[in-house]
Amino acid sequence: MKNSYKRLGNYIREVNIRNTELTVTKLLGVSIQKVLIPSIANTVGTDMSTYKILKKGQFAYGPVTSRNGDKISIALLKDYEEAIVSQAYTCFEIINNEDLLPEYLMMWFQRPEFDRYARFKSHGSAREVFDWAEMCNIELPIPSIETQREIVAEYNALQNRIELNNQLIQKLEETAQAIYRQWFVDFEFPNEEGKPYKSSGGEMIESELGPIPKGWSIEKIENISTIKAGGDKPETYSPNSNNNCHIPIYSNGIIKEGLYGYTNQAKYPTNSITISARGTIGYCCLRFEPFDAIVRLLVVIPNNTVHLCYLYFLLKNYIFEESGSVQGQLTVPDILAIKFIRADDTILTKYQINTYILLSEINFRKSNNDHYSQMASILLSKMAKI
Missing domain, CATH: 1.10.287 (Helix Hairpins)
Structure with missing residues (x-):
């Protein structure tokens, strides 16, 4: 199979056109998700004439790989006719689109195997660099x-x-x-x-949280739910779902809604709510299937399913940082003490x-x-x- 692989350098060439006339103003950067996004860099006082012009169908990548974790910052410009990128990026294009499609090559760059290869081929002591020569030496099936x-x-x-x-x-x-x-x-x-209650003259009464409809009350979360804290990583664990491990494990992350891996036994029931207790404090997710939760994640289990959606949006909209109870970490007592309009x-x-x-x-x-x-x-x- 390797015999059919071809050297990428025979199909691409470097592009180095500077914005000397300052005609291009759309400034983009390459994310580790491998897309070009508007740059958030402070460019006040920056000489934009030294920036590189990137045209639609061309690529830009950051050769310094040591700062990006496991992924290589590389992207294909698709959404704009032209843009500018920092001079730190290496820009290139395909010589003949009838030999190699830019979209096909970008698919190759999306593969995790490419990221591992580029990291392995990066060199340098102070910082690791995947240089242009190594890019050209890539072999792939065309x-x-x-x-x-x-x-x-x-x-x-x-x-x-x-x-x-x-x-x-x-x-x-x-x-x-x-x-x-x-x-x-x-x-x-x-x-x-x-008809709409309040604007139709519905009676309101005073409460410690302000005016509320008559017949409603102020209560604490503890009155309608049970709160538990996530535990240690289960002994039976798999990063991927399989026949033995198909119960999701959630952490306090936000990527993939905190999916950490899989185990064989659920500790928490369907229709529960998880809240991040560290990092992205207050990040809420509604769980539609049985699951397990590990440290830094709190689980809210409604005592009655009729309260589920209300509890979810109540917590989702609650500003924990302004509650006065959070000191870098959210705890079970913090949640239990929350007062709400019932x-x-x-x-x-x-x-x-x-x-x-x-x-x-x-x-x-x-x-x-x-x-x-x-x-x-x-x-x-x-x-x-x-």
Whole structure:
């Protein structure tokens, strides 16, 4: 199979065009997610004429690899006709797009095997550098242009499905958030006649948290839920799901909603809420399946499922840093002591029914995206066997 591999240097050339006329103002940087994003660098007083011009279909990568962790910062410009990047980046283009598609090459760069190769081939004592010569020495399978187009089209179809799902997820989340605010912040939940309560003259009473609808009360989280702290990493563990380990383990991270790995036994039930206790303090997730949780993660288990969605959005919108109780770490007593406005169960039941449908659809779309991402990863791995 290696006999069919070809040297990349025969298909690419370096590009070094400077912004001497200051005609290009769109400044981008390469993220470790391998996309070009607007730069957040402070450019006040910077001579932008020394920056490099990058045109659509060209690549930019950061040759210094020691500062990026496991991934190499490399990206293909697709969303703009031209932009500028820091002179620290190496820019290059494909000599003939009828021999090698830029999108096909970018797929190769997306592979974790490329990242490992580039780190292995990086040199230097003070800082490790994956230089241009090493980039040119990469060997990869380059099939016919027709085959490349088919592979790229299949990969893009998966990415487009993910993007469409992400757009729908965002709209569903915005809708669910708007309903929560309308019902429990603005108190415009539907009254017995189906009209907005407060603006239709619904009676309000004073409370320690301000005016609230008559019949509602102020309570603490401990009255409607059980709070537990995550424990040690389970002895039975796998980084990937398999027949023996299929129960998800969650940590306090935000990437993949804190997914840490998998085990064989769940400690917490479905329809629970997790809250990050360290790092991204207060980051909340609703869990739709049994799971395990490790240190720095708190688990909120509603005593009654009718409180689930309300509790989730209550905690999701709670500003823990301003509560006066958080000193770099969130604890079980911190959560238990939170005071909230409790609606009557009739309103909460209606809210639970309406909102749970939205949140379930969000969870379904996220599961689809996980499946599409796995399919895309399989497609990337198969490139080595073309």
